[in-house]
Amino acid sequence: MPADLAPGRDQTGLQAPGIQAPWAMRDTVAFAGIGTTRYGNFPETDSYGLGCEALNAALDDAGLKPGDIDGLIVNRMPSYERFAEIMGINPQYCLLTEAPGRFSGVSLALAAQAIATGAAKTIALVYGNNGRSVRMMYGGGDSQWSPWGMTSPGAIHAMMWQRHMHQYGTTHADLGWVAEAFRHHACLNPDAVMHGRPITRQDHAAARPICEPLKLLDYCLINDGAVAWILTSAERARDMKRPPVLLSGYARQDAFHYGSAPADDFWQPTLGACQSVYDRAGIGREDIQGLGIYDNFSPTVLFSLEGLGFCKPGEGGDFVRDGALQLGTGRWPTNTSGGHLSDSYMQGWGIIAECVRQLRDDCGDRQIPNAQAMQYICATNIAQSLILRRDA
Amino acid sequence: MSLATRPVPVVDNWNRPFWQACGEGRLILQRCTATGRCFFPPAPVSPFTGRPQWEWTEASGQGELWSFVVFHQNYFAGMKDEMPYPVVMVKLDEGPFLLTNLDGMTAAEARIGMRLAVRFPGGPEGFRLPQFGPAEAVA
Numbered sequence: 001m002p003a004d005l006a007p008g009r010d011q012t013g014l015q016a017p018g019i020q021a022p023w024a025m026r027d028t029v030a031f032a033g034i035g036t037t038r039y040g041n042f043p044e045t046d047s048y049g050l051g052c053e054a055l056n057a058a059l060d061d062a063g064l065k066p067g068d069i070d071g072l073i074v075n076r077m078p079s080y081e082r083f084a085e086i087m088g089i090n091p092q093y094c095l096l097t098e099a100p101g102r103f104s105g106v107s108l109a110l111a112a113q114a115i116a117t118g119a120a121k122t123i124a125l126v127y128g129n130n131g132r133s134v135r136m137m138y139g140g141g142d143s144q145w146s147p148w149g150m151t152s153p154g155a156i157h158a159m160m161w162q163r164h165m166h167q168y169g170t171t172h173a174d175l176g177w178v179a180e181a182f183r184h185h186a187c188l189n190p191d192a193v194m195h196g197r198p199i200t201r202q203d204h205a206a207a208r209p210i211c212e213p214l215k216l217l218d219y220c221l222i223n224d225g226a227v228a229w230i231l232t233s234a235e236r237a238r239d240m241k242r243p244p245v246l247l248s249g250y251a252r253q254d255a256f257h258y259g260s261a262p263a264d265d266f267w268q269p270t271l272g273a274c275q276s277v278y279d280r281a282g283i284g285r286e287d288i289q290g291l292g293i294y295d296n297f298s299p300t301v302l303f304s305l306e307g308l309g310f311c312k313p314g315e316g317g318d319f320v321r322d323g324a325l326q327l328g329t330g331r332w333p334t335n336t337s338g339g340h341l342s343d344s345y346m347q348g349w350g351i352i353a354e355c356v357r358q359l360r361d362d363c364g365d366r367q368i369p370n371a372q373a374m375q376y377i378c379a380t381n382i383a384q385s386l387i388l389r390r391d392a
Numbered sequence: 393m394s395l396a397t398r399p400v401p402v403v404d405n406w407n408r409p410f411w412q413a414c415g416e417g418r419l420i421l422q423r424c425t426a427t428g429r430c431f432f433p434p435a436p437v438s439p440f441t442g443r444p445q446w447e448w449t450e451a452s453g454q455g456e457l458w459s460f461v462v463f464h465q466n467y468f469a470g471m472k473d474e475m476p477y478p479v480v481m482v483k484l485d486e487g488p489f490l491l492t493n494l495d496g497m498t499a500a501e502a503r504i505g506m507r508l509a510v511r512f513p514g515g516p517e518g519f520r521l522p523q524f525g526p527a528e529a530v531a
Contacts, residue, residue, distance in 0.1 A: 140467035144433055146399040147521050150479045150491040151467050159481055159491075163459035166504040212462040212476075260433055261481060261489040264458065 023280035030244035033062025033230035050226035051128030063241035071120025104348030168314030176201035186338025220340035249281025270383035271307020397470030453510035496525035
């Protein structure tokens, strides 16, 4: 741990969960279907309409009908009940998960647990967001820090990044490699919001400041769209239309002791605990061909890589330099759809969908050659990582 | 400076004494009586024990500039005139962090690690917001 970790904090030392122990759920649950909508500004519909579009695409992908769904997890739409009513689904397992993007991975784990315990056989997970057309504002309102003007997720990450630069000597230019790589990927992805709009690191540096030290191209997009996944047991998935993609490992460690302030440790202890995902999956880092990293703001990509041990704490800037995350250039193609920065802000749901698509060779111009396993990382107060792989 | 038009603090049963003390120009913190450690924001129990065993204590008002940002996007009508404005993260000598603003200095003068001290230059009606400035300026 860094020497200057807050001494006034409860640093009890997090235990890596289940490290070296095989995970009881390893490879038992699979993605049987994936559906995504177009991404953009669609005032003529809403999150329910988009959610229906994504779920229908996922059902078609899996070769299933709404009546085959006996579990439903809904996210970012107002009501699970209304969505189930609209789609004509009467499941035996149903819930609405919290809106923040950390709940994409949490929802996936809940579904896997429900399938493993027999609470449901085939679960549809549906995310629908019309934040763009309703002019969703991420910031403002009354909160703990509003009297001081402190608001918005971007400002929290800007605060952390300023400290990271001070503590480790990273620079804003390091983030330019992240933004440039993801935009390059978006330009290979005809469905991406930023398709056809390439940027350079110079554009990244010259962008207007939003919350210094972060600038416009460090921020995720805000757009409408929806994503649906259909999960079932690996066994059942093998009899379905598409080749199953297996959930090999999942690890999570929460930390809620930050006093409602930005994390002063870049989530290194909790992300470090998530390195147990390799043992849980039985898949090592070198066996992985590509990454999906929750990029609400460009610094989280570096925090994720440092926390999961791709490089040492503070070395994320060196690690991403020279296009390490760029398809065709680097060892670790990351967010090949363009991610939240350049494809679509689907709060992790789209990034996980892209990992599945890579493992089904569905990615066309942005396909990672011989992709056998993909890793997803989410750096938040609920730190998570998961590994997906092809069925053998 | 337009502290008078800042967003009004959300007062609850736990932070009411904090805001009352600020109104008198004092910074107070809850201190866990079992561990001696301070915590913020105000809460019903100590996060170090989970028990309602704590007391209010007068804070030194001194701390270190841990990090800072400058807002170029406005989210609050009452802060329009302050754009662009800095928010600083101060690590109090007692341990907890405060997110606050600079008083008597600019963001260009902010250096991570510098010593800062609290002051209470004003706030929305009925409140005085803790702000921080150079420590040496306050004897």
